[in-house]
Amino acid sequence: MNEGFSTALMLLAVGMITVFTILALIVIVGNILISLVNKFIPETKIRAVVKAATLGAIDPRKMAAIVSAVDIVTEGKAKVTSITKAE
């Protein structure tokens, strides 16, 4: 067989080995990660409050109120993605 064909065979081997290795690693390390998170961060510690210097940002509590209101009205089918404060 010619040069191209042997390279293609090599790519078949290297490619499938790599894909299998990476997805296997994702499964294994992912499971380890789940165990670690379950053990050390069992509850959410991420602060929802935006501390950033977002100019003119809306009060997060008001936002939560609006979002939940929309949620009730639409029975969870819609989601508020942005609210701009009126003057």
Add this chain to the structure above:
Amino acid sequence: MNEGFSTALMLLAVGMITVFTILALIVIVGNILISLVNKFIPETKIRAVVKAATLGAIDPRKMAAIVSAVDIVTEGKAKVTSITKAE
């Protein structure tokens, strides 16, 4: 008259002939098209359902329900342009 002027006169002729021809064709072919569509596709056959692999797309029937609800509430003055599914 100079060269530029004669070219300009030619452009006047060519331009107006072209514009008239094209709009005449649009009127004529448009009317033929209306007849053809009236004859062969009298009712809508375009499927409204999005078959695309749009990741996380909202159920089209639910979307229709939301859109019509908004339509009733706003008496047709507003239109839902996008809905994001809540988790």
Add this chain to the structure above:
Amino acid sequence: MNEGFSTALMLLAVGMITVFTILALIVIVGNILISLVNKFIPETKIRAVVKAATLGAIDPRKMAAIVSAVDIVTEGKAKVTSITKAE
């Protein structure tokens, strides 16, 4: 001291003088502007109506109605930023 240091000293002087001058001018001219506007344009004369050739634009009066409706419903917490006319 070296060349760089004397340039830096010069920049300190020039920079702070400029910043002070400009903010002082803003305060002074701003106050003059307030007086002038108070005297000559005490009430809003800007026309709210969009006269532009915005294709398919919504009737401004209807828009005002929608905006105020949303305002009442949301107690001013949300603002309508765009309305697309439904067919």
Add this chain to the structure above:
Amino acid sequence: MEILRNLFEMTAFGSLFQSPETVLMLLIGGFLLYLGIVKGYEPLLLVPIGFGVILANSLGGEMGVVPENDEIMHMSLLEIAKNHGIMNLLYYSLIKTGLLPPIIFMGVGALTDFGPMLRNLKLAFFGAAAQIGIFSVLLGAIAVGFTLKEAASLGIIGGADGPTAIYTTIKLAPHLLGPIAIAAYSYMALVPVIIPFVVRLTTSKKELKINMKEQDKLYPSKKPIKNMKVMKILFPLMMGGIVAVLVPSAVPLVGMLLFGNLVKEIGSSTERLHKAASGGILNTATIFLGLTVGGTMTASAFLNTQTIMIIVGGFIAFCFSVAGGIYAVKVHNIFAKKKINPLIGATGLSAVPMASRVANEVALKHDPSNHLLQYAMASNISGVIGSAVAAGVLISFLS
């Protein structure tokens, strides 16, 4: 002492004294802002253009567009940015390449409804006659000494369509972009003044009282459209085909307009594309088009007799286009039993949808029951195609 001298050199005072005409340009920028903000004339364009003029004439700010030359045309964007600042970067990458007008046309298409045109298809024909202003002013401009390319760019103002005028000017006479864009958008904003003015000069009261709906009842002829959704999808494709075969150089403009319209009419399955074309993309393009067009208006590029002639020529082009549409209707009315209100011809120049609204108001003044908005929209929208085609002809012959 040296500090004070350094201070002075940093400011624009020196250059202001050397070029006092810059102050005039700043006033012109302010006037455009006044027109856009206070008068409400095309604020979406005149505000960015006016602000761009002010930026361009803030001496030392490197925000004025430098005239193109052979060197710039071969520079990489990095070199343009480094040597001439961000305004030139934006101008040379977005405007000089001819990119933004077709992009804006895509957005215009995504906001256009061809329904009224389809319902009164015959009236679309009058969008052709209203292009006469373009070509007659071209002739006149040659007479007063403009080159062919400049004259064509001046004439296209009579197309009453901003992106078309800008696209044609970029291709043929980019050094006139500023005044031509200003004239185009200003006169589009002045359509409520220009149309009644020309109508008064050219029509009789009797003609203005022709009631379109009554004529429709007297001479019923129109085919009903059974499947509007399918028609709205096929119609732009058909128009695209006709234009592509006959005036291929109009394809970048007309093609993008029709693409924008297509993703609108297809409906929910391409709603994402429609939203982008008519929203974010259009608005972003408008901002940068306005700022950079304003940026071209430095004192040296704007303050000359050509600008004054463009202002005058543009007005004539508008008036001739309106009159062209009106006289085409008059000729039609001589031969046809079913009469058409000449106001339908007046809207053929485009300036959508302002022209139609103005025509409607004029008609209602003469007959309070004569609602002809939908009829006017037919020739009004066809005028957009008409002037894009005219632009294609000019570009095809002259570039």
Add this chain to the structure above:
Amino acid sequence: MEILRNLFEMTAFGSLFQSPETVLMLLIGGFLLYLGIVKGYEPLLLVPIGFGVILANSLGGEMGVVPENDEIMHMSLLEIAKNHGIMNLLYYSLIKTGLLPPIIFMGVGALTDFGPMLRNLKLAFFGAAAQIGIFSVLLGAIAVGFTLKEAASLGIIGGADGPTAIYTTIKLAPHLLGPIAIAAYSYMALVPVIIPFVVRLTTSKKELKINMKEQDKLYPSKKPIKNMKVMKILFPLMMGGIVAVLVPSAVPLVGMLLFGNLVKEIGSSTERLHKAASGGILNTATIFLGLTVGGTMTASAFLNTQTIMIIVGGFIAFCFSVAGGIYAVKVHNIFAKKKINPLIGATGLSAVPMASRVANEVALKHDPSNHLLQYAMASNISGVIGSAVAAGVLISFLS
């Protein structure tokens, strides 16, 4: 007379007679529009691509992408725009640079939910087996005379992922971009036909009745995830780390996908970025990707035997990928007590989320209580990573 000759020269009639195959290309463009609009196959891509084909073949419109050559690669954008028009400007600045596919992947990431994959992490493994179509078709393409780079681009169609296929082709064989993109998106749209077809050939009814939920009850093993929010933030970072170390050339694709996903999962504090990535940026990129990919399909670039072989090869790649996933499950079932429905393997090729929906429907046909959508999504999403990794391998070895 001269006017008529001028008129004729302006039109596209002359060139149409010289290249009648252009008419065939226009019909192909129309057919793609038909697929997108009427059949609803991937309208977000096939409508712009189809329209781009029509624009590219509107002769004289300067909207067809010219093949790359050494001269163009060294031109500034201004020169490309001046010499070749805006379609080439867009193609060479957005596509040829390889920019848009990673940008689109950022948007895809911002719309992806790794939750189902996390909940059934083991099933993600079957996204690997379903990449076999890529490499086996690469082999076959070599056999029929494609170069290595072309063969790899052809094979990547089997990854069932538009941006990945386009990115790989841009890097390896840009002259084949049009047909490969068309094939990739068309077969993704045909997944509801292809998966049932391959499933019928390779599986027994008994296998298709394997009920995932019952198996879960019989052999409970899964760890509950106590803090999904934190997991969803850490998981993409972990995946990114693994890919970055093992296949760094996949980083532009996978990295942008994970960035998009990260700003989504962080929540309200990066909502602005998430909204931009999944909305305006993604939609705008989709429009220009589609139009320019269509723009590459001029008659000379598309109408040749290579295109036909790509159409055939792409189909084989899809089938082999589906079969690869299915056989991997079968092998697993030989050794494991806890059985897996082979449909879970069939979804490993990606084409998210269509493949999962189809698998779910097939399963329900054989057992109305067998809702396996969530399980299918696990291998389905992992197939996206799988083919991006495969693309990285190919690019790393061949470019």
Add this chain to the structure above:
Amino acid sequence: MEILRNLFEMTAFGSLFQSPETVLMLLIGGFLLYLGIVKGYEPLLLVPIGFGVILANSLGGEMGVVPENDEIMHMSLLEIAKNHGIMNLLYYSLIKTGLLPPIIFMGVGALTDFGPMLRNLKLAFFGAAAQIGIFSVLLGAIAVGFTLKEAASLGIIGGADGPTAIYTTIKLAPHLLGPIAIAAYSYMALVPVIIPFVVRLTTSKKELKINMKEQDKLYPSKKPIKNMKVMKILFPLMMGGIVAVLVPSAVPLVGMLLFGNLVKEIGSSTERLHKAASGGILNTATIFLGLTVGGTMTASAFLNTQTIMIIVGGFIAFCFSVAGGIYAVKVHNIFAKKKINPLIGATGLSAVPMASRVANEVALKHDPSNHLLQYAMASNISGVIGSAVAAGVLISFLS
């Protein structure tokens, strides 16, 4: 065997062993993500920057920004993309050209309300004193060996304004962009720590109890503004005029800020432009600014003593700016009858609106009735103009 060797060469292991400091950079990227995600410090910038750092240090991924050299500056974008990948394409077209900071400033302007500044115009003066940190750290940086351009870029961190710092650094010392941007945004996020720290060192409890509203009642002086809408439109134009004449090199920054503000204040007739400037454009620019700034932070560019000095110098600049504003108020209080709370001076450094909120909280701790948020906002916003002007001075003299 050969396959294994090929496999190893494809991975990043080899290069990781050769440059172990890359691992440190990945940890720094992770730490920035931690600050943005978990601590909530400026997540809109620190998340993209952190992710960009990780991408840049994914060896073999071609996602690290290469230092500029004469060759790159003359390359076309196509050549940059081909030779250095998409991260360099984005960096050299969006950042190195200086484009994104003014674009972001347009968005900041479109989100800024000059109302509080107008209502307490006199307090705007204290935004000047708070620029002292910029120039004093410039002096200090010269002393420890930085060049003038580098020292100016370091000093500008004290302007407490991200886009200003980035713009100045691009113009003067682009090789320091990474650490300077990181320092600027990190310290802006740490303003709730820095302001109370400096306030404790420099003020007495008695001073902190000065109640602004009571002072207003005791010494009424303020003019009421009868027509706020008109004032809000004229005020930015006036500011623009003053800056344009005195420091034209600040025009790209200040001009775009004021343009964004103008389209906001005009109202509904330019709402489309306002929406684009403050939404899609700002968010898109933020994503690419963050990713590319992160992309500059390769191990060789970041891990050196200069970075540590920038971290230290930036902190000093912040503290000096806060103290400068405070002492200016103290000096004012010596001479004036109507006293001002020194916290008003502390907010002059900008970091809008965080600084004002922090000042308000500190005031309320000393006197629960002393709501000075609106007063603080006046000097806070004027600090944005102040540091942009300072940046203009530095660029004008040093570039």
